[in-house]
Amino acid sequence: MIGCYNVARAAADAGVRRLVLAGSVQAVMAYPRGYQVRPGDAPRPKNLYGATKAWAEAVGSWISETSATSAVVLRLGNFETEPPRVPAGQLPGVAEWLSPRDCAGLIRAAVEWPGSGYLVASAVSANRYPHLEITQTAATLGYHPVDDGWSS
Numbered sequence: 001m002i003g004c005y006n007v008a009r010a011a012a013d014a015g016v017r018r019l020v021l022a023g024s025v026q027a028v029m030a031y032p033r034g035y036q037v038r039p040g041d042a043p044r045p046k047n048l049y050g051a052t053k054a055w056a057e058a059v060g061s062w063i064s065e066t067s068a069t070s071a072v073v074l075r076l077g078n079f080e081t082e083p084p085r086v087p088a089g090q091l092p093g094v095a096e097w098l099s100p101r102d103c104a105g106l107i108r109a110a111v112e113w114p115g116s117g118y119l120v121a122s123a124v125s126a127n128r129y130p131h132l133e134i135t136q137t138a139a140t141l142g143y144h145p146v147d148d149g150w151s152s
Helices: 002-013 048-066 100-112 135-141
Strands: 018-022 070-076 118-123
Touching: 002 018, 002 048, 018 048, 018 100, 048 070, 048 118, 070 100, 100 118, 100 135, 118 135
Parallel strands: 018 070, 070 118
Antiparallel strands: none
16 A cells, blocks of 8 residues: 555656556455446445555545546456356356456556546456446547457
């Protein structure tokens, strides 16, 4: 938490145009299973780690409101080289999967976003049954994920 604050403060003090913060799907895991979390949904952590990622979202909002530095917080899903293998019907892991290729594209889109201010973005691949809604992120950032954890 101190590191997140220090990075944001240093970015603003240095006049950095865009700060991209690593948030997490853990910041919203207390929403009921089956509810597709949207980028504009408030943090709802299920554990202490999720609470620290909700803190990162708050720091991004704060720095964008109090300086010329805009902030994009990526609610990172389950980042693994290959999608997790889980029994049929179990969504955790696959529904939040973020492939390396899609992650690179999303980070690039976040850095190059022509907007300003504060933005929370869903950071998952084009999974058939995503836990995080990606339509808004795709439209706002121009993020076009291609991988699907269900078909890999």
